[in-house]
Amino acid sequence: MLRSWRAYSKRSPLPSTVLDVLQQKPELTLTAADKRVFLSPKEARITPRKRHNPTATAPIPPSAIIKDLWSPSLTTTGSVDSFRPDTNALSPTKFHKVVNALVDSFTTDQLKRYAQQHCTIKSRDRKRDIAAKIVSDAWKVEKTEGLTIDDFTSVKRVKLEPMHLHLLLKNRSIVHYLGLTGAKLKFDSASSSIQFRGTQKQVQDAEVLLSHTLARAHTQTLEWGHLDSQCRLDDIAAHTDVYFSRSDNGLNMTSFNPKQLKRAERLLLWQQLPQLCRSFIRQEVVEPSLSSATNLIKLPFQADASASWRQRFRRLWTWARPQKATASPSLSRSIERLSGATSTELSLDDVTDAKHNLGAANLESEAVRVVEMLSPSPAVSVDSVWPQLKCPESPEGLVTVTLGTVVFDEENQAFFDSNAALAADAASRLPLWHQTHLSSADINHLMNEEPGTHSIQLTFVPSPWLKEKDPSSYPPMVLSATLTDKMTVDVATIDLAAVHAEHSVLVPLPGERADIKVTYQNPQSVLVESNNEANEELTEPSSSIDEILHSTMASARHLASQPGIGQFLSKSKLNFSQPLDIHPTLDITVNGEIIPYHYVSTELRRSVEFSYHDRLVQHTLVEGGRLGGRRHEITFAGDVGGDRASVQALLADAHQFIREM
Numbered sequence: 001m002l003r004s005w006r007a008y009s010k011r012s013p014l015p016s017t018v019l020d021v022l023q024q025k026p027e028l029t030l031t032a033a034d035k036r037v038f039l040s041p042k043e044a045r046i047t048p049r050k051r052h053n054p055t056a057t058a059p060i061p062p063s064a065i066i067k068d069l070w071s072p073s074l075t076t077t078g079s080v081d082s083f084r085p086d087t088n089a090l091s092p093t094k095f096h097k098v099v100n101a102l103v104d105s106f107t108t109d110q111l112k113r114y115a116q117q118h119c120t121i122k123s124r125d126r127k128r129d130i131a132a133k134i135v136s137d138a139w140k141v142e143k144t145e146g147l148t149i150d151d152f153t154s155v156k157r158v159k160l161e162p163m164h165l166h167l168l169l170k171n172r173s174i175v176h177y178l179g180l181t182g183a184k185l186k187f188d189s190a191s192s193s194i195q196f197r198g199t200q201k202q203v204q205d206a207e208v209l210l211s212h213t214l215a216r217a218h219t220q221t222l223e224w225g226h227l228d229s230q231c232r233l234d235d236i237a238a239h240t241d242v243y244f245s246r247s248d249n250g251l252n253m254t255s256f257n258p259k260q261l262k263r264a265e266r267l268l269l270w271q272q273l274p275q276l277c278r279s280f281i282r283q284e285v286v287e288p289s290l291s292s293a294t295n296l297i298k299l300p301f302q303a304d305a306s307a308s309w310r311q312r313f314r315r316l317w318t319w320a321r322p323q324k325a326t327a328s329p330s331l332s333r334s335i336e337r338l339s340g341a342t343s344t345e346l347s348l349d350d351v352t353d354a355k356h357n358l359g360a361a362n363l364e365s366e367a368v369r370v371v372e373m374l375s376p377s378p379a380v381s382v383d384s385v386w387p388q389l390k391c392p393e394s395p396e397g398l399v400t401v402t403l404g405t406v407v408f409d410e411e412n413q414a415f416f417d418s419n420a421a422l423a424a425d426a427a428s429r430l431p432l433w434h435q436t437h438l439s440s441a442d443i444n445h446l447m448n449e450e451p452g453t454h455s456i457q458l459t460f461v462p463s464p465w466l467k468e469k470d471p472s473s474y475p476p477m478v479l480s481a482t483l484t485d486k487m488t489v490d491v492a493t494i495d496l497a498a499v500h501a502e503h504s505v506l507v508p509l510p511g512e513r514a515d516i517k518v519t520y521q522n523p524q525s526v527l528v529e530s531n532n533e534a535n536e537e538l539t540e541p542s543s544s545i546d547e548i549l550h551s552t553m554a555s556a557r558h559l560a561s562q563p564g565i566g567q568f569l570s571k572s573k574l575n576f577s578q579p580l581d582i583h584p585t586l587d588i589t590v591n592g593e594i595i596p597y598h599y600v601s602t603e604l605r606r607s608v609e610f611s612y613h614d615r616l617v618q619h620t621l622v623e624g625g626r627l628g629g630r631r632h633e634i635t636f637a638g639d640v641g642g643d644r645a646s647v648q649a650l651l652a653d654a655h656q657f658i659r660e661m
Contacts, residue, residue, distance in 0.1 A: 239309050306418075453482060503519070
C-alpha cells in the first residue's frame with residue numbers, strides 16, 4: 001500500500017504538502033455525556049425480533065416408526081412366505097442368507113406371530129433364533145454339507161404381467177440391455193416370471209433396470225367404433241412390438257415404443273380397409289369348373305419378397321395342373337421286352353431294335369409336346385367376369401388386366417400376387433409406347449438411362465370413429481404425385497382422387513404361366529380448379545415482400561379447394577431420399593363437410609410403358625417397403641368406358657401374351 005502511494009505521489013502533479021489547517025489541533029467543547037465511552041445499560045439493550053415459536057411436540061419413538069412402516073397388512077403369512085426358498089435343502093451359506101433376509105425384513109413380533117402359527121418357539125428366543133426355526137422347522141429346510149456354485153450367486157425371481165412378458169420376449173434389445181449387468185436371465189412362461197442369477201450387485205442392477213423399463217410402457221385404448229371387434233390380430237402382432245388385449249370398451253395396446261402404437265393402429269386400419277370401404281371395393285374369384293377341378297392339385301406358394309405383410313406368415317397355395325409324361329406305344333413295348341424274364345438272354349439284334357425304337361419314341365414325344373404348345377387353349381370367357389365388373393352407379397371407368405398368381409390361404413381367402421417373373425421379362429422385350437421405330441440398341445440405351453417416371457401413391461381411409469356417420473359411405477382416397485430428380489414431391493402434379501369403384505375379378509388359369517386379375521376402376525379427382533385462377537400467370541412483379549411471401553404459387557393453386565392437403569404436406573416429410581415422416585391424418589372436404597381420413601399405406605412406383613399389338617402395357621416396379629413388399633406389375637390397359645366387346649378383346653390380348661411368354 002505504501003509503495004502504491006509513493007508511486008502515485010511521484011506521478012501526481014498535485015502538491016503533496018500538508019496544509020496548516022490540518023496541522024492545528026481542534027478545539028472542541030464536549031459535554032459530560034459525550035465524553036462517555038460506554039453506553040448505559042438502557043441504551044445498550046437490544047430488543048430481540050419476534051419470531052415464530054412452533055408448538056413443541058414430543059419426539060416420535062423409533063418403535064412407533066417401525067410400527068407404522070410394518071402395517072398389519074404387511075404382517076400376513078403371505079409376506080413371510082414370499083421368502084420361502086424353492087427347495088428343501090440349502091447349503092449353510094444359503095441357509096444363513098435366508099435367515100438374514102427374515103431378520104432384516106421383519107420385526108421380532110411379526111416373526112414371533114408367524115412362528116407361533118407354524119412351529120414351536122421358546123419365550124426367551126431371540127429374533128435370529130426365531131427366524132432360524134421358521135426356516136428349519138416351519139419350512140422343513142435342511143442344511144447340506146459342502147459348497148456349490150449357488151453359494152456364491154444370488155437368485156431373484158420377479159413376477160411379470162402377461163403383457164410385460166410378451167413385450168420382453170419380443171424386444172431382444174431390451175433383453176440384451178438387461179444382460180449387460182452381468183446377470184443371467186431366464187424366462188418362465190408357465191409362471192409368467194423372469195429369473196436373475198449372478199452376484200448380489202448384478203441382480204440388484206438388473207432388477208432396477210427391469211423396473212425402470214417396465215415403467216416406460218405406453219398404453220393406448222382404441223374404441224371399436226365401426227371396426228370389427230373379432231378382427232385377426234396375429235398378423236399385426238407379428239409386425240409390431242405391441243401387446244393386444246380386447247375389452248368391451250375397445251382394443252388395448254401396450255408397447256415400450258410409442259411409435260409402435262401408431263404403426264399398429266395404421267395396420268389395423270389397413271387390414272380392415274375392405275370392410276370400411278365395402279361399398280366401393282369388391283373382389284370376386286372365378287373358381288375352376290368341376291370338370292377341370294378334378295385334374296388340379298394344390299401347390300404351396302411362397303414369395304416373401306413380394307408378399308404383403310398380411311400374407312407373409314400364412315400358408316399359401318395355388319391351383320396347378322400336373323404335367324404327366326405319356327410314353328409312346330413303341331417305347332412301352334421296348335420297356336416290356338427289356339424288363340421281361342428273358343432279359344438276360346438278349347441278343348445283339350434286340351439291343352439294336354431297342355435303340356432304334358427309343359429314338360423313335362423321343363421323336364414322338366417331342367412332336368406331341370410341340371402339338372400341345374401350338375394347339376389353342378381355351379381363352380378366358382368374358383361371361384365369367386363381365387357381371388362383376390360393371391357398376392350401374394358409375395358406368396364410366398377403365399378396365400385393366402394384371403398378370404400374376406392367384407393364391408389362397410388356409411381359410412380359402414384369395415389374394416393376388418402380381419410378381420410374375422416371366423411376364424416382367426417378356427414385357428421388357430416389347431417396343432416402347434409411341435417409340436416403336438427405335439432399334440434394339442436405342443431401347444437398351446433408354447432402359448439404362450432410367451426411362452421410367454417415379455411417382456408415389458398414399459392411400460387413406462375414412463375414420464372409423466366418426467360420430468353419427470357411417471364411414472362406409474365415404475370412398476377411399478388416393479393421393480398421387482410425381483417425384484423430382486431429388487426424390488421430392490412435385491407440388492404441381494399432386495392429385496387427390498376418390499375411388500368410387502374398384503371391382504376386381506381373380507381368374508386362376510391352371511396350366512398357364514400366369515393368372516390374371518381383371519379390374520374395373522373409376523377414380524374421380526376431388527380437386528376443383530378456379531376458372532379465373534387456373535390459367536392465370538404472374539405478369540407483374542409483386543410490389544412488396546409481404547405480397548410475395550403470402551401469395552399462392554401457381555403450381556399449388558389447384559390445392560386451394562382442399563386446404564387439408566396443405567396442412568398435411570406441412571406436417572409431413574415426403575423426401576424419399578431420407579427417412580419418411582407421414583402425418584397420420586388428412587382432413588378432406590366431402591360434399592361441404594370435413595371428414596377426417598387416416599393414412600394406411602405408401603407405394604413408390606416406377607413405370608415404363610410398352611406397346612403390344614397397339615395396346616398400352618405398363619410395367620411398374622412397386623416398392624411398398626417392408627410391409628408392402630417389392631413386386632412387378634404388368635398391366636394391360638383397356639378403353640375408358642369400354643363395352644363388352646372391348647373387354648373381350650382385352651382378355652384375348654392378355655391371354656395371347658401369356659401364351660407367348
